[in-house]
Amino acid sequence: MKERQAILAAWKEAREAGQEVVLATVVKVEGSTYRKPGARLLVLPDGRCVGSVSRGCIEDEVARQAWIEARKGTPRVVRFTTRSDDGEEECAKGADSDGTVHMLLERIDAGEDNAQLALLAACHEHRRPGVLATIIASADSSLARVGDRVIVGPDAIVSGNVGDSNLKRALAEGASTCLLHRRSETCVLGSSNELEVSFELVKPPTSLFVFGAGNDVMPVVSLAKELGWLVSVADARAECAKVERFPLADDVHVLSMDKPLAGLSIPVGAACIVMTHSADQDRALLRALAPLPLAYLGVLGPRRRTDRLLSESGPMTFASSSGLHSPAGLDLGTDTPEEIALAILAEIQATLSDRDGRRLRDRTHPRVRVAESAAE
Structure with a gap:
């Protein structure tokens, strides 16, 4: 939670200075990774980073690629991996994890509002949870694009930039389920599973x-x-x-x-x-x-x-x-x-966290269940 406060403070400072920034958000993970979906990194124009999305090489790569991807104009999901045997570029040799992190990169122009950062601030202020339902893969851009989202705020008000009314309703229902079960998840939607959606439960500070x-x-x-x-x-x-x-x-x-x-x-x-x-x-x-x-x-x-x-x-x-x-x-x-x-x-x-406080060495680590991607 302290990390989230630091990101919000840095975003406010950048807005007041008229600076654009790039926000990187973990939306899906595969294999062994240090951070879960919902981890964020704010990349400032001078190269400074606030927050954390991993450790070591992945974080360095995110900072290096953030502005390259952001200049393409639209939100993009980019995969960063430490694996060397799956056909993807290994971000660094000797990395101490073995997984892939799917990162949503969004450019926030000078003075521009950002829906997810605004939700983080609202959940902090009102001490109640909210949900971000974000499209992270789409095979039909006429229905929704990567980065489109529906938001359920701590006041239960539904907002977002999804134009299709049926899809907006489905996302709002999924967000309500996320709130009910108090957990984040990734799933596929659409008549032909053409959309992949990240439902992130945004918790207030303890x-x-x-x-x-x-x-x-x-x-x-x-x-x-x-x-x-x-x-x-x-x-x-x-x-x-x-x-x-x-x-x-x-x-x-x-x-x-x-x-x-x-x-x-x-x-x-x-x-x-x-x-x-x-x-x-x-x-x-x-x-x-x-x-x-x-x-x-x-x-x-x-x-x-x-x-x-x-x-x-x-x-x-x-x-x-x-x-x-x-x-x-x-x-x-x-x-x-x-x-x-x-x-x-x-x-x-x-x-x-619903844990018993035992030693990590004595804990059986379950395999991570990864949802199939609806579109590449």
Whole structure:
């Protein structure tokens, strides 16, 4: 998410300076690649790049070819590969991955709006997801061209530059399915499969609410902001919940014990960690947070303490999709506040990604399923 913010900032700066740029977006991958569809690289006129679409040779090739392809005037999908045995040019010898990345290259003229960058900004601002449905291959340019798209914004408004009403409806329906299942995908459309479409789920930044304003909260906020998350800090102790204590936080809030969530807007799918070190505050917060549709809810401290708080609060059912995490964090052998912050945020990230936090060497890596291209 921090990378996305850097791209948006660079785009804004280029627009204000009257500069044109090239936006490279990963729309499909085959084999082993470092980045997934949705990764972006903004190439500036002076050769600087913001963002990342791979590592090493592919990224260098994208930067080198971006302006060459962009001068052709229309969006193009270009394949960059590290393979040497498939008939395509190998971008560099000794590359440390073995896959092909399909990149959509779009030239953005000086002062011109860009639909996908505008959607990224809107999803960030409203803290809700959206979908980009982009044509990445077309055998019938009269129906749609490469780069044409339909957009479902975080406000559920459908827009785009696809002229065919039936196709626009089909793309909007596919985008709704993408939102429902919370995943991106690539598929073929058309009566003769003449169109290949990338449905990209554009997620908002992770919203983290830290309840507690002690010194041990500071590394949690610092590390979360390094990840590009939106972070709110809240505590009933006004002398602790101060902006000057948490200058990196997006919001610092003094909560009420009677209505602990009053004045807070916690979006669906947010992550919350309770670490006030106050039994009264923790008890009130758990009661208030229990019915919310969170992605993660954790409590700092030993399990027996949380069990006691819950027994004192009476029957309670947690609506969090992953239940209650107590004690919060992965087992990293932590001791210092910084290490504890790392353990907590690592567990939150694993939970949001539907992973269990195991060692990568112990994980079975599934083969990537690649959709057949509708047109070359």
